[in-house]
Amino acid sequence: MKNISRKWPVRFEVFILRIFFLFAAIECLASSKALVGDAIIDGVSRELIFNSAILVKDDRIIGIVATDDIPLGYSVIRLERMTLMPGMINGHEHPLLHKHDYQNGHLQASSAYKALLGLATMQRWLQHGWTTIRVMGDGDIFYGNQAIRKAVEEGVFKGPRITGAAHYISTTGGGGDINFLSPEQIVIPDGLIADGPDEIRKAIRTEIKYGSDWIKIMVTGAFHSVGDDPKNIAFSDDELLAAVSEARRHNVPVAAHAHALEGINKAVRVGVRSIEHGTYLNDESIRLMVKHGTFYVPTIYVGDYYANSGKLLAQGKNDDPYLSYRAEWLSNIGKAHDAGVKVVVGVDLGGYSIEPEAYAREFATLIEAGLSPMSAIKAGTSVAAEMLRWDDRIGSIKPGMLADIIAVQGNPLEDIATLEFPTFVMIGGKIVRTP
Numbered sequence: 001m002k003n004i005s006r007k008w009p010v011r012f013e014v015f016i017l018r019i020f021f022l023f024a025a026i027e028c029l030a031s032s033k034a035l036v037g038d039a040i041i042d043g044v045s046r047e048l049i050f051n052s053a054i055l056v057k058d059d060r061i062i063g064i065v066a067t068d069d070i071p072l073g074y075s076v077i078r079l080e081r082m083t084l085m086p087g088m089i090n091g092h093e094h095p096l097l098h099k100h101d102y103q104n105g106h107l108q109a110s111s112a113y114k115a116l117l118g119l120a121t122m123q124r125w126l127q128h129g130w131t132t133i134r135v136m137g138d139g140d141i142f143y144g145n146q147a148i149r150k151a152v153e154e155g156v157f158k159g160p161r162i163t164g165a166a167h168y169i170s171t172t173g174g175g176g177d178i179n180f181l182s183p184e185q186i187v188i189p190d191g192l193i194a195d196g197p198d199e200i201r202k203a204i205r206t207e208i209k210y211g212s213d214w215i216k217i218m219v220t221g222a223f224h225s226v227g228d229d230p231k232n233i234a235f236s237d238d239e240l241l242a243a244v245s246e247a248r249r250h251n252v253p254v255a256a257h258a259h260a261l262e263g264i265n266k267a268v269r270v271g272v273r274s275i276e277h278g279t280y281l282n283d284e285s286i287r288l289m290v291k292h293g294t295f296y297v298p299t300i301y302v303g304d305y306y307a308n309s310g311k312l313l314a315q316g317k318n319d320d321p322y323l324s325y326r327a328e329w330l331s332n333i334g335k336a337h338d339a340g341v342k343v344v345v346g347v348d349l350g351g352y353s354i355e356p357e358a359y360a361r362e363f364a365t366l367i368e369a370g371l372s373p374m375s376a377i378k379a380g381t382s383v384a385a386e387m388l389r390w391d392d393r394i395g396s397i398k399p400g401m402l403a404d405i406i407a408v409q410g411n412p413l414e415d416i417a418t419l420e421f422p423t424f425v426m427i428g429g430k431i432v433r434t435p
């Protein structure tokens with residue numbers, strides 16, 4: 001009787017142990033994946049990497065190993081005739097601009113409606129391989145983009161990583177103001193309007209208070225807004241200085257929308273982290289950007305997309321200057337890149353009204369400007385991550401990085417258009433799209 005009573009607990013222990021190891025093995029299989037495609041672009045190397053697998057455990061990249069050396073316990077995901085690369089980073093976007101005619105769209109829709117469409121837009125972008133978005137302000141009175149960011153970070157919804165500025169800060173009559181209504185009509189513009197150093201400091205403090213980790217300022221007029229001139233400088237010298245010094249006190253970087261040459265050069269000199277558009281840059285701007293380490297986000301394709309489309313309220317203002325100057329601008333972008341300016345992919349197409357495959361066409365326009373296909377891909381991965389100060393976690397396939405990995409058909413170095421339709425998307429180790 002004594003012997004029997006001792007036997008049962010031992011068998012039970014073995015049984016429990018077996019169950020434990022079985023679950024541990026299943027867990028290991030589930031969280032440890034080896035991704036095998038035809039080739040790997042790691043985001044930093046000059047060449048493709050062949051005959052290799054990317055090892056992922058939980059949300060992180062463990063490393064790249066030869067396909068023969070995949071350790072036991074990894075579940076192998078084969079992506080035949082595909083190239084693996086880091087998830088794409090869009091360095092300039094406006095997820096809540098839901099209509100082509102975005103200033104009227106701003107006036108017509110509630111913040112809640114914009115946020116709902118913005119969430120749907122962000123999810124489409126993730127499905128199309130964009131794993132990180134830098135928001136450069138939105139036509140939204142409240143903070144819809146911050147609400148999306150919060151809900152995604154809390155795991156309520158799937159979506160890309162989001163950083164950036166909730167609003168673009170504009171002076172009265174500038175690129176973020178509504179300049180097409182009569183003076184009797186009082187509306188709240190799409191941008192955050194601030195005049196003079198004190199109002200600009202207050203606007204920056206408010207942006208940071210509600211979660212912006214970038215400050216976006218409209219230093220010059222814009223092409224797609226009504227009633228202002230992209231060749232004019234909107235910010236005075238003291239306003240520009242106040243913006244950069246206030247943001248710097250909070251360790252928050254500044255992105256400067258600037259078309260006019262003097263606006264570009266002044267913004268670089270006072271120390272903004274990135275120049276957006278930089279349309280009328282010259283050799284002096286290039287020299288200054290190299291000297292100050294300023295990132296350059298040209299956002300070319302949006303001009304091509306809207307040229308002669310008839311979809312913009314400011315269509316007339318956009319077409320002639322853009323089309324007549326395009327070749328010279330592209331040549332200057334190529335020159336800037338050759339001189340050592342860090343050029344970054346930013347798309348600037350806006351949100352819901354745009355077909356999600358269109359965004360990756362920015363890579364093709366950078367190649368047209370003179371970047372090699374590999375340099376263009378780096379501009380939308382590792383260089384973009386460096387601009388965000390997130391290069392310790394995203395933008396390349398290296399040990400310890402977050403597993404934001406996509407796969408595209410064939411070889412994007414031979415056909416860059418393949419980036420428009422990624423076939424596999426993983427964010428933070430979780431697969432959100434499979435072939």
Ligand SMILES: [Zn+2]
Pocket residue numbers: 092093094136348
């Ligand atoms: Zn923009």
